[in-house]
Amino acid sequence: MNQRKVSNPLGLAVMAVLQVEESHPYQIASTLRTWHKENSIKINYGSLYTIITSLEKAGFIEAKDVERDGARPERTIYGLTDSGQQELVEWMQELLSVSNKEYPLFGSALSLIAMIPPDEAAELLRKRIENIENRINHTVLCLSDCEKQGLERLFTIETEYEVALLEAEKSWVEKLIPLIEESEEFTSTWRKLHTGELDRVPLPDEQGEH
Amino acid sequence: MNQRKVSNPLGLAVMAVLQVEESHPYQIASTLRTWHKENSIKINYGSLYTIITSLEKAGFIEAKDVERDGARPERTIYGLTDSGQQELVEWMQELLSVSNKEYPLFGSALSLIAMIPPDEAAELLRKRIENIENRINHTVLCLSDCEKQGLERLFTIETEYEVALLEAEKSWVEKLIPLIEESEEFTSTWRKLHTGELDRVPLPDEQGEH
DNA sequence: CATCTTATACTCGGCTCCGAATATTTGACT
DNA sequence: AGTCAAATATTCGGAGCCGAGTATAAGATG
Structure with a gap:
C-alpha cells in the first residue's frame, strides 16, 4: 500500500492551519471557517477529533501545551512537526499535479x-x-x-x-x-x-x- | 433525517441489475462489468455484500432462490421487490434532477x-x-x-x-x-x-x- | 436578575465501507 | 495427466467516519 497514513483532506487542512499557528482542535475548525474553507473541505466535528488523533499517531502533529480555563475542559494545543511539514508539502504536490479518478x-x-x-x-x-x-x-x-x-x-x-x-x-x-x-x-x-x-x-x- | 436507507450508489446499480434479471451477488458484479459500469460506479466486493444485506434489510430486494452447485458455496439469487422498484425510480429522479455539492x-x-x-x-x-x-x-x-x-x-x-x-x-x-x-x-x-x-x-x- | 439563545468545546456509539484473505473450479498449456 | 493461471464466489476484521448528544460559558432580552 502506497497510501497516505491519513487520507481525509480535512487532515491536510488541519496541518495547514497548524503550520500558520499552533491551535487546539476547536480553534482549528474556527480558523478554517474564517478562511472560508467549509465549502471546499468538509468540516465535521466527529471527524476532526478522530483525524487529529491519527495525525498525532502518525507523528505529523504533536501536543505542545495544555491550557485550562476555569471549569471548561482542558484544551490541548497542537503544533506541526517537521515530518508533518514534509507530509503537508508532499501531499499538496501530489494533489495539485496528479488528477485522480473520482466518482461524482x-x-x-x-x-x-x-x-x-x-x-x-x-x-x-x-x-x-x-x-x-x-x-x-x-x-x-x-x-x-x-x-x-x-x-x-x-x-x-x-x-x-x-x-x-x-x-x-x-x-x-x-x-x-x-x-x-x-x-x-x-x-x-x-x-x-x-x-x-x-x-x-x-x-x-x-x-x-x- | 430525510436520507435514503441505503446511500451508496453501488446500491442503485445493484437494484438496476436486479430489475433486469434476478441474480446472485457475484453475478451482479459481472453484469455491471459487462455493462462497463466500473468506471462510473466503484464496484468493490467488500462493499457489494454489505450493501446487498442492507438492501435486503430495507426491503428493496429479497432472496428468490438458493442454488447449489457441487462443492461451491450456496448462491442466493436476489430479486427486486415493488418497494425496491419504487426506490430505484425515486433515487434516479433525485440524482438526475438535483445537483448536490461534492468535494473533489x-x-x-x-x-x-x-x-x-x-x-x-x-x-x-x-x-x-x-x-x-x-x-x-x-x-x-x-x-x-x-x-x-x-x-x-x-x-x-x-x-x-x-x-x-x-x-x-x-x-x-x-x-x-x-x-x-x-x-x-x-x-x-x-x-x-x-x-x-x-x-x-x-x-x-x-x-x-x- | 432570571431566562433564553448562541458560542465554545468535545465525546461516543455505531454504521459504512473495504482490503486482503480464502477456497474451489475451470481452462490452457505442456 | 499435471501444473499454473484465471475466474468464481464469499467472508471478516477493523479502519474511518459522522450525527447527535452533552455540558459549560457568555451574551442578549424582557
Whole structure:
C-alpha cells in the first residue's frame, strides 16, 4: 500500500492551519471557517477529533501545551512537526499535479439513465439545469461578497474552480437534452426498453479477442 | 433525517441489475462489468455484500432462490421487490434532477494552494495538464473501442460526461497558470508569505454587520 | 436578575465501507 | 495427466467516519 497514513483532506487542512499557528482542535475548525474553507473541505466535528488523533499517531502533529480555563475542559494545543511539514508539502504536490479518478454522483446516475423513460429523463434534466443555475448564482454572489470585504482572490480561487465545473456541467446537460428529445437514433432502443418491445439490454457479442 | 436507507450508489446499480434479471451477488458484479459500469460506479466486493444485506434489510430486494452447485458455496439469487422498484425510480429522479455539492480533491488542494510557493505551484499545475490530457486520450480511446464493438451511445453517455468535465478542468487550469506566472497583483501577497515578509494570512477585518 | 439563545468545546456509539484473505473450479498449456 | 493461471464466489476484521448528544460559558432580552 502506497497510501497516505491519513487520507481525509480535512487532515491536510488541519496541518495547514497548524503550520500558520499552533491551535487546539476547536480553534482549528474556527480558523478554517474564517478562511472560508467549509465549502471546499468538509468540516465535521466527529471527524476532526478522530483525524487529529491519527495525525498525532502518525507523528505529523504533536501536543505542545495544555491550557485550562476555569471549569471548561482542558484544551490541548497542537503544533506541526517537521515530518508533518514534509507530509503537508508532499501531499499538496501530489494533489495539485496528479488528477485522480473520482466518482461524482451525477456520473453514476447517468450511467443508469436507461432505467428512466427518455421523456421523463429529459424533464428531470431540465430541472437540473435550473438547479445548477441557482447554485452558480449563489456561489458567484458569495464570491463578490468576499471580494467586497477585501479578501484576496488567492484565497477564493477554489470557488472559481467550482463555478467553472458547474458551468461545464450545465452546458453539457444543455446539449444532452436535445439529443434525447430529437435524435431518433439515440433513443430508439431506449424507448423499446420502456414499451416492452425489448426486455434485455442489447449488448454487443463479445468478440473473443484478447 | 430525510436520507435514503441505503446511500451508496453501488446500491442503485445493484437494484438496476436486479430489475433486469434476478441474480446472485457475484453475478451482479459481472453484469455491471459487462455493462462497463466500473468506471462510473466503484464496484468493490467488500462493499457489494454489505450493501446487498442492507438492501435486503430495507426491503428493496429479497432472496428468490438458493442454488447449489457441487462443492461451491450456496448462491442466493436476489430479486427486486415493488418497494425496491419504487426506490430505484425515486433515487434516479433525485440524482438526475438535483445537483448536490461534492468535494473533489483538487478543490481542496486549490483552497490551500497558498501553502506552496507560486512558482512551484505553476510547475505542478503544468504537470497536471499533461496528466489530464493522458486521461482524456485514454478515455476517448475506450469510448471509440466501445463504439466499434457496437455498444450503443446510450450506454456510454456517462463517459462523455467524464470527458467534458476533464476538458473543463484542463482549460480552467490552463488559464490559472498564466495568472500565477504573470499577474503581479495575484501573487504579491502569496510571494510575501513565502519570503517571510508576512507570517500570517491577511484576512479582511470582520465588519461587524449581520 | 432570571431566562433564553448562541458560542465554545468535545465525546461516543455505531454504521459504512473495504482490503486482503480464502477456497474451489475451470481452462490452457505442456 | 499435471501444473499454473484465471475466474468464481464469499467472508471478516477493523479502519474511518459522522450525527447527535452533552455540558459549560457568555451574551442578549424582557
